[in-house]
Amino acid sequence: MRDGRKQVRKYPRVNNLLLLSDPTRARALAQVIEKLAPEHPVKIVHVCGTHEATITEHGLRRFLPDNVEVLEGPGCPVCVTPTRDIDAAVKIARKGAILCTFGDMTRVPGTEMTLADARADGADVRVVLSAAEAVNIARHTDREVVFFGVGFETTTPMTAAILLDDPPPNLSVIVSHKLIPPAMTALLDLPDNRISAYLAPGHVSVIIGEYPYVPFPRDYGIPTVIGGFEPLDILYAVALILRQIKEASPKVENGYPRAVKPEGNRRALELIGRVFAPTDVVWRGIGTISQSGLRLRDEFAQFDARVRFGVTGEEGEETVPGCRCPDVLTARAVPTDCPLFRTTCTPLHPIGPCMVGVEAACNIWYRYGGRPKL
């Protein structure tokens, strides 16, 4: 630098993503984290399966002091899809519709069966990679085609987009989309949450921006840092969180500015707002969370598959005896706390939904060894 001070690059340049998993830089960030960590226990909760996958795949927990733990909360959309939605999809598929959904959804247990079971029993259940693929199927058949739309704010705009783009009349949708900030609020309202800070999800934040997280530091005193998905993104976000704790200055901080704008993606938010309205919905293993889901607005009611097929929302069994998914999904347990983990419950034979999806905590811990310090 011209004034002679040594230039310290605190964060790697982002035009080479390999730098974002550079072990030398990771060790440097780990030293920063060590210095910033308080002496009391710190429980950081993230709500994103991709965060958990990066943390476990790269062994990031071993870079953290023993008193700093990072747990996954309700970050897997497959895990939190309630049994009643699975049951509705199974019923509609067995009524003769072509049922399109994402791959993991076919293996989530319903009350009586999974969608994969229904397919084995003769139902036409197809795995798609996008809502647009379901539209394409509908345009090439006279049969009814139903898209089972799950996911958080990241996938919801795609479902909205197909309904705004003159969809074929034989297409309808089972809406099971959910909103992340109300779930984060619900966790903070649990009496035994012990949450010290939130590591907010990068991809959801690309859509919703920074502002929906403001109540967490303002009303609960919870530092909230948006984090990206590369190893250094996450360590950097943890360092920002610990700095906020050290300085006793909780706020929303964007640790992923190369992707997240403060206002989010206005176009995507507009699409969501035109098609959907917030409503109370059940999160599997957690219960009903106020205004945490989406329903079709009245002008799109003709695309509601439940109405079209006369399937009402009966209640299904949301918990499995012995399965600790409710505690895992609320960040009050880790997969290895469950006695069924890796014994009777495996990805090939999942007992609970947390072992099904690739973004689910039990599934991720199984794939990377299930060791707590991973």
Ligand code: SF4
């Ligand atoms: S290991 Fe299986 S049974 Fe245990 S909490 Fe996870 S999904 Fe449920």
